Amino acid sequence: MSDFVMVAGTWLGAWAWDEVAEELRGAGHTVHAVTLSGLAERRNTQPAGQRTHVRDIVEEVERLDLGDVVLVGHSYAGIPVGQAAERIGDRLRRVVFVDGNVPVDGESFLSGWPSDHVRRAIDGHDGHAGYWPPLGPEDYAGQGLTDQQIARIVGGSTPHPGMTLTEPAILAGPLDALPATYVKCLLDGDEPMPAVAALLKSDSWELVTLDTGHWPMFSQPSALARVLHAAARP
Template structure:
């Protein structure tokens, strides 16, 4: 049995993976959606970048998991990449879902125009509020799905600005990158560099940046077929 540990991006908690987890379990796999510190039911918990890395490592160790597929969406590609290196031989595969790739010394906000995010964190007293509903247009989401994201937890700002710590490059681990085409045809520069490795594979998905909502069944199928198969 493959054990999927599912970590959503900014503002979201374990709840974001409900439909994907259901599909994976129905196919005979084990799914562990994880809420990071400071978000959803863990709102109010002080968190920095390394707090989120430890959240993931601790969950794998607490459950005694082996043959683990770590799945990171968007922001969570940064802590997932670091956790993947730290869990050693427990890891089977890393999956980044339209995500930022962890690079030693670089933060989530590195490598893309992020002055508006930094300003929003400062104005928000150290947290990044969810975007306005209009910002989710064209991403394949229903009005109800957009409302759920907009109403989610403000994201702890320190986790976005602190640098990743990677003793070795993520490219040395086995991985899959899922690019969601409604959010642009090309991965971000760090992810594009990662995909030069012969240990990483690129798969595209014709939907927006939040496929766990817009195409959960197709996302689960990609996870099963591209990663979990012997």
């Protein structure tokens, strides 16, 4: 069995993985869900950038002296998780990107984004003091979520540190050399983003699809747990 280290995307903390973690533990795996600096119960920690988030993940693996690690990054968290996967070396079994961004050397989460309202928020120009404010309930429509699931996400979300979205990723080598699984959630678009499509040409990467939206840990936790369990197999 594997040691799962799981990181949720913007606005979320370790709590987002509760249902998936329970199923993986039932299958015999060890699960460590990580809350990144500046979010959820760590909201009042020192200002965090993307490099802080990479350290959060690497330090969790090293602190617990984990081996046979499956790193899981959802959405934004794919960027720090992809960098951390390089840094933990032989401890890594596989990295899994759940409908996530992937790090591109020298580029940030917002590279190529046309979204001015996000930039205004993180620059502090709209009163949010350098944080990306959480989405409202209406923004989760069409993602396969029940009203109760949406309420849970919205109720647990906290503002996301803006500097994590603007710092560039730093990669030591080609990401396509890592053993990786990319989970594409089809209600969020049926084609992977171009950076992901390029990586999926590698023999080291595999594509798995789920017929749900961008937050499968809430909408289809059992199906996601099965995908993760399969990814952990030798």
